[in-house]
Amino acid sequence: xxxxxxxxxxxxxxxxxxxxxxxxxxxxxxxxxxxxxxxxxxxxxxxxxxxxxxxxxxxxxxxxxxxxxxxxxxxxxxxxxxxxxxxxxxxxxxxxxxxxxxxxxxxxxxxxxxxxxxxxxxxxxxxxxxxxxxxxxxxxxxxxxxxxxxxxxxxxxxxxxxxxxxxxxxxxxxxxxxxxxxxxxxxxxxxxxxxxxxxxxxxxxxxxxxxxxxxxxxxxxxxxxxxxxxxxxxxxxxxxxxxxxxxxxxxxxxxxxxxxxxxxxxxxxxxxxxxxxxxxxxxxxxxxxxxxxxxxxxxxxxxxxxxxxxxxxxxxxxxxxxxxxxxxxxxxxxxxxxxxxxxxxxxxxxxxxxxxxxxxxxxxxxxxxxxxxxxxxxxxxxxxxxxxxxxxxxxxxxxxxxxxxxxxxxxxxxxxxxxxxxxxxxxxxxxxxxxxxxxxxxxxxxxxxxxxxxxxxxxxxxxxxxxxxxxxxxxxxxxxxxxxxxxxxxxxxxxxxxxxxxxxxxxxxxxxxxxxxxxxxxxxxxxxxxxxxxxxxxxxxxxxxxxxxxxxxxxxxxxxxxxxxxxxxxxxxxxxxxxxxxxxxxxxxxxxxxxxxxxxxxxxxxxxxxxxxxxxxx
Numbered sequence: 301x302x303x304x305x306x307x308x309x310x311x312x313x314x315x316x317x318x319x320x321x322x323x324x325x326x327x328x329x330x331x332x333x334x335x336x337x338x339x340x341x342x343x344x345x346x347x348x349x350x351x352x353x354x355x356x357x358x359x360x361x362x363x364x365x366x367x368x369x370x371x372x373x374x375x376x377x378x379x380x381x382x383x384x385x386x387x388x389x390x391x392x393x394x395x396x397x398x399x400x401x402x403x404x405x406x407x408x409x410x411x412x413x414x415x416x417x418x419x420x421x422x423x424x425x426x427x428x429x430x431x432x433x434x435x436x437x438x439x440x441x442x443x444x445x446x447x448x449x450x451x452x453x454x455x456x457x458x459x460x461x462x463x464x465x466x467x468x469x470x471x472x473x474x475x476x477x478x479x480x481x482x483x484x485x486x487x488x489x490x491x492x493x494x495x496x497x498x499x500x501x502x503x504x505x506x507x508x509x510x511x512x513x514x515x516x517x518x519x520x521x522x523x524x525x526x527x528x529x530x531x532x533x534x535x536x537x538x539x540x541x542x543x544x545x546x547x548x549x550x551x552x553x554x555x556x557x558x559x560x561x562x563x564x565x566x567x568x569x570x571x572x573x574x575x576x577x578x579x580x581x582x583x584x585x586x587x588x589x590x591x592x593x594x595x596x597x598x599x600x601x602x603x604x605x606x607x608x609x610x611x612x613x614x615x616x617x618x619x620x621x622x623x624x625x626x627x628x629x630x631x632x633x634x635x636x637x638x639x640x641x642x643x644x645x646x647x648x649x650x651x652x653x654x655x656x657x658x659x660x661x662x663x664x665x666x667x668x669x670x671x672x673x674x675x676x677x678x679x680x681x682x683x684x685x686x687x688x689x690x691x692x693x694x695x696x697x698x699x700x701x702x703x704x705x706x707x708x709x710x711x712x713x714x715x716x717x718x719x720x721x722x723x724x725x726x727x728x729x730x731x732x733x734x735x736x737x738x739x740x741x742x743x744x745x746x747x748x749x750x751x752x753x754x755x756x757x758x759x760x761x762x763x764x765x766x767x768x769x770x771x772x773x774x775x776x777x778x779x780x781x782x783x784x785x786x787x788x789x790x791x792x793x794x795x796x797x798x799x800x801x802x803x804x805x806x807x808x809x810x811x812x813x814x815x816x817x818x819x820x821x822x823x824x825x826x827x828x829x830x831x832x833x834x835x836x837x838x839x840x841x842x843x844x845x846x847x848x849x850x851x852x853x854x855x856x857x858x859x860x861x862x863x864x865x866x867x868x869x870x871x872x873x874x875x876x877x878x879x880x881x882x883x884x885x886x887x888x889x890x891x892x893x894x895x896x897x898x899x900x901x902x903x904x905x906x907x908x909x910x911x912x913x914x915x916x917x918x
Contacts, residue, residue, distance in 0.1 A: 319354035326362035344370045354380035361390030367398050369410045376418030386423025389665045397428035403478045405452035407431045414441050432457045439463040445667030448472040454489035462493030469500040469667040476507035482544030486512040494518040502526040507544040515554030519561040521698040531574030546574030552583020557811050564588040564698045567715045575599035586612030593714040596623040603627035618690035620714030622646045637691045650684040652676040679716045686713035695729040703728040752857035760844040770839035777827035777859040784823045786814045787849035794850050799839040877902045
């Protein structure tokens with residue numbers, strides 16, 4: 301017992317040392333130990349240089365004068381992230397105005413620089429930095445409840461090296477780059493990085509755009525965000541020849557397929573922007589907008605997706621457009637139950653509130669938009685024809701394992717659902733994998749092997765499809781490797797598509813592209829996305845939707861085959877830990893449905909059995 305107590309004491313001591321609670325205060329001193337409010341540090345720069353994995357820095361409200369960029373020095377870990385949290389209900393401000401040099405907005409003058417992995421910053425206001433308010437350029441960084449005001453470039457920017465950034469419940473406004481004549485100064489910019497998500501954020505009165513993902517090659521998810529009043533020149537003395545664009549959500553651009561991405565916007569609102577509300581901006585990939593509201597935007601409209609993309613289609617579902625210059629959607633786009641497709645007309649009295657000045661109302665102490673004025677803004681009245689006119693959504697690309705709940709008979713149009721009855725929570729298309737090596741999610745275990753192997757050269761003509769490989773039984777693809785050549789001219793391109801039924805096809809992985817007629821040897825396409833179709837049958841093909849023929853040879857596609865065991869010697873497999881059941885689309889079955897299923901049995905010694913069974917009354 302004494303040995304156990306000693307061991308526990310040592311473990312507690314180690315945990316305590318590696319998970320310190322530290323404090324920052326405008327009345328503190330960097331000569332202090334930082335271990336309490338009474339002995340708090342003073343300088344954000346000193347604190348950011350001192351924090352190590354497991355530390356939490358509690359920041360007291362007040363003004364912190366900052367004379368140089370506040371930079372993260374050390375990395376956290378998944379189990380021990382570094383946290384910088386404002387004290388509950390308090391409003392700390394990092395005042396960077398000492399290096400807000402109008403007309404010389406250099407990246408030297410950023411407010412906060414987060415390049416180390418596993419940081420979580422919450423509740424900090426960055427004021428008048430000379431460049432970005434905050435740049436995120438590390439892995440697994442969360443910026444929550446932060447405010448960026450009057451900085452000299454984009455408010456919060458996602459930089460090269462960023463992976464899985466989450467920006468949640470943040471506000472960014474009145475940012476402007478004078479030297480660029482207003483061309484730079486977005487509320488939020490995601491032009492680099494991978495896996496970026498914005499959720500619950502607002503951008504307003506920025507000189508350029510609310511959101512700008514120009515040139516980003518990896519898709520971005522913008523979920524439940526507001527963008528309004530962007531593109532107005534609030535700096536006439538500093539920027540007399542103003543050139544700010546003034547879009548709400550600029551969702552692409554940058555030239556070619558490689559400089560664009562299939563971005564997704566969900567439950568978001570764009571209003572009173574000088575230019576467009578939701579803007580394709582020449583994105584060569586199809587963009588998705590689901591349950592968004594566009595109100596009183598100018599330019600080419602509330603929803604401006606007028607160009608047919610080179611890859612995929614624009615997907616417009618359950619959106620609401622009112623006032624402004626309407627919408628402009630390319631022919632061939634997928635448009636489902638949007639207000640303009642249904643021919644719906646609106647008047648101001650069909651909404652609880654259109655007082656747009658209320659959009660700037662303060663957040664609550666948890667950084668959420670809970671004020672009654674915010675809840676009323678753009679909310680539908682019971683007389684609104686958009687109620688119950690939508691289509692249920694059980695699959696949202698970039699937001700896996702999620703289906704949109706709705707009240708009443710069907711979803712409403714636009715970003716805000718009116719509660720008119722019981723809530724319906726549709727079942728998502730795929731259940732969420734569990735983060736455990738013992739209980740590894742909702743797919744059975746299989747063996748990776750080659751499923752397509754074509755050595756000889758074959759040609760896919762412009763606008764044509766290849767032969768179809770399959771069906772493969774109980775399979776998901778992993779990767780494709782092949783040699784690739786454009787025929788006769790440059791810029792040949794092709795994509796890999798999957799189908800469960802040899803009829804409905806979906807692109808998986810990125811485009812294969814070649815800018816010259818020489819061979820690209822060993823082109824690799826990752827096909828392992830969780831959202832890729834898989835199930836009892838899988839078909840695979842190439843689709844050349846470019847204007848140039850392409851050649852392919854030495855094609856190898858690997859996949860995981862989920863083998864079904866027929867006869868089992870159970871002696872070497874017991875005792876049983878647990879069993880799971882799946883349908884033939886790979887979805888886990890948790891209720892007692894009867895029928896033909898896959899059963900996965902996991903045993904204490906690590907053995908796993910996959911069986912096809914007829915389940916009845918289980």
